[in-house]
Amino acid sequence: MKMRDASFIGKAPHRRGFLAAALSLGGFTLSGCDRVSNEPHARSLLGAANALTYRVQRFLLGAHRLAPEYGEADISPVFRANGSTDPQDDEYLDLADNDFADWRLKVDGLVEHELSLSLEDLRALPSRTQITRHDCVEGWSCIGKWTGVPLAEILSRAVIKPQARYVVFHCADTLNDGSLSDDPESIRYYESIDLIDAAHPQTILAYEMNGKTLDIAHGAPLRLRLERQLGYKMAKYVTRIELVRSLAGLHGGNGGYWEDRGYEWYAGI
Amino acid sequence: MLAREMTSPAAAAPERRSLARDPPVEPRWFRRHSGLVRVTHWVNALCFILLLMSGLQIFNAHPALYIGAQSDFEHPTISISARRADHGIKGETMLFGHAFDTTGVLGVSTTDGQLTPRAFPSWSTIPSYQDLATGRRWHFFFAWLLVLNGLAYFIFGFASRHFRRDLLPSPAELRHIGADIIEHLRLRFPRGEAAKRYNVLQQLAYLAVVFVLFPLVVLTGLTMSPGIDTAVPQLLFVFGGRQTARLIHFLAASGLVIFVIVHLAMVLVSGVWNNIRSMITGWYDLGKQPR
Numbered sequence: 001m002k003m004r005d006a007s008f009i010g011k012a013p014h015r016r017g018f019l020a021a022a023l024s025l026g027g028f029t030l031s032g033c034d035r036v037s038n039e040p041h042a043r044s045l046l047g048a049a050n051a052l053t054y055r056v057q058r059f060l061l062g063a064h065r066l067a068p069e070y071g072e073a074d075i076s077p078v079f080r081a082n083g084s085t086d087p088q089d090d091e092y093l094d095l096a097d098n099d100f101a102d103w104r105l106k107v108d109g110l111v112e113h114e115l116s117l118s119l120e121d122l123r124a125l126p127s128r129t130q131i132t133r134h135d136c137v138e139g140w141s142c143i144g145k146w147t148g149v150p151l152a153e154i155l156s157r158a159v160i161k162p163q164a165r166y167v168v169f170h171c172a173d174t175l176n177d178g179s180l181s182d183d184p185e186s187i188r189y190y191e192s193i194d195l196i197d198a199a200h201p202q203t204i205l206a207y208e209m210n211g212k213t214l215d216i217a218h219g220a221p222l223r224l225r226l227e228r229q230l231g232y233k234m235a236k237y238v239t240r241i242e243l244v245r246s247l248a249g250l251h252g253g254n255g256g257y258w259e260d261r262g263y264e265w266y267a268g269i
Numbered sequence: 270m271l272a273r274e275m276t277s278p279a280a281a282a283p284e285r286r287s288l289a290r291d292p293p294v295e296p297r298w299f300r301r302h303s304g305l306v307r308v309t310h311w312v313n314a315l316c317f318i319l320l321l322m323s324g325l326q327i328f329n330a331h332p333a334l335y336i337g338a339q340s341d342f343e344h345p346t347i348s349i350s351a352r353r354a355d356h357g358i359k360g361e362t363m364l365f366g367h368a369f370d371t372t373g374v375l376g377v378s379t380t381d382g383q384l385t386p387r388a389f390p391s392w393s394t395i396p397s398y399q400d401l402a403t404g405r406r407w408h409f410f411f412a413w414l415l416v417l418n419g420l421a422y423f424i425f426g427f428a429s430r431h432f433r434r435d436l437l438p439s440p441a442e443l444r445h446i447g448a449d450i451i452e453h454l455r456l457r458f459p460r461g462e463a464a465k466r467y468n469v470l471q472q473l474a475y476l477a478v479v480f481v482l483f484p485l486v487v488l489t490g491l492t493m494s495p496g497i498d499t500a501v502p503q504l505l506f507v508f509g510g511r512q513t514a515r516l517i518h519f520l521a522a523s524g525l526v527i528f529v530i531v532h533l534a535m536v537l538v539s540g541v542w543n544n545i546r547s548m549i550t551g552w553y554d555l556g557k558q559p560r
Binding site: 043048065074140142143 | 319322327328330331333335338339340342392395396397398400401402403405406407409410412413493494495496497498499500501502505511512515
């Protein structure tokens with residue numbers, strides 16, 4: 001028995017061969033993973049898991065369950081601003097110069113009544129204040145207090161047509177990461193959500209953060225809060241809300257700026 | 270299913286012939302692993318390596334870990350960063366307030382022949398280049414597969430009494446732990462009859478992996494999802510906030526990496542082909558031995 005043990009231990013060349021084989025196999029699978037990552041069918045197969053996540057989470061969450069809310073003491077001393085933090089678009093700069101007095105939120109698309117709302121109009125509507133955790137897709141979290149109009153309040157005034165399926169947010173900021181080399185035109189940020197999220201009580205268009213008027217770094221004058229999903233869904237500098245039947249006609253057709261750059265449309269995970 | 274003893278057709282014939290003259294011989298071939306354990310083992314192995322590497326890709330998007338609900342950016346518990354040094358750049362890993370120079374592997378590593386700021390090196394991530402969106406696709410696809418595979422294994426493990434029979438050490442086995450450690454350190458492993466059961470160190474390691482590390486890594490992963498936090502806010506309480514959950518996720522994954530390294534080393538030194546064969550075909554060679 002002991003001899004047998006020793007014979008196994010003594011087979012160093014075999015083991016080295018095995019290790020070398022394992023390593024070269026590892027190298028092969030590594031470059032294979034990069035190839036798979038760029039192959040459209042494989043990408044959509046991998047993405048199918050997200051469709052499953054969307055269904056399961058919708059089932060678990062229901063329409064009305066609220067994201068956890070925090071206390072005043074939990075508010076982050078420094079709330080990181082990500083993506084666009086200081087838009088240089090001329091139209092935006094002009095509006096900002098005038099403290100957004102001439103700014104209007106347009107609501108159009110598949111609605112019975114198109115709307116054009118000033119900040120004063122929005123502040124006159126019912127509001128909701130919530131202290132929530134903001135989770136960035138990168139991995140970090142910050143807690144902030146947000147005050148704004150529930151999106152449902154606006155949509156109930158515009159009256160959604162029955163064909164409408166998605167709410168699209170058009171923004172004032174150009175965010176060009178340079179990854180779309182074939183796109184010479186600058187692209188303003190855009191996002192979209194489904195009507196279940198649009199009707200959720202915590203889905204608000206915020207004009208205040210931590211008790212003060214929303215600042216430019218965090219999306220002034222108006223940004224979306226969508227507390228059950230990740231930060232990139234929460235469009236900043238929102239200027240237009242459009243109700244649509246399908247997301248196919250929106251830029252790359254995936255429903256958002258980052259979605260057209262490979263990120264998932266449903267960002268509850 | 271360790272306890273089932275069978276004689277493979279190949280081994281049976283010579284034994285039957287020798288019965289007449291020689292003393293009785295124990296069956297040499299032993300069916301060590303059931304089909305379900307073997308299949309779930311390899312699916313799990315595939316999922317784990319891909320989850321680990323895509324996880325490192327995701328970690329690289331914000332290579333810092335915190336305690337609590339939120340990120341105290343100035344005081345991470347663990348972080349990997351690159352900083353300017355007298356000659357070029359240096360990789361620095363901070364662990365609980367202590368800084369380590371990890372240039373070449375963590376913080377700064379070679380990509381396409383050039384020293385590049387990068388938390389985990391290119392060879393350890395999927396994809397090999399920086400791409401959070403694609404890393405997340407890999408991660409969530411194989412997370413689903415890992416969980417479904419794990420559920421099949423758990424149901425089987427309880428229903429077939431595999432856990433109780435093979436993984437749960439008996440009091441006698443537990444008392445033997447000191448001797449087992451010494452035997453392991455001398456690289457001497459059970460043969461024959463004793464090899465039919467996992468030894469107590471194996472049992473404890475497998476129990477820790479099956480009932481602690483994998484459940485921990487899955488639950489803390491779920492706790493990072495804002496959707497799941499809405500459905501099951503108790504998870505935030507159990508793990509001490511989303512950022513603590515992210516820290517535990519990283520530590521549990523590190524624990525699994527350590528387990529896999531030791532596991533592979535043990536597979537190599539305790540009879541590599543016999544071990545691999547038994548995890549592929551089920552059959553383990555107990556060796557020739559008179560009763």
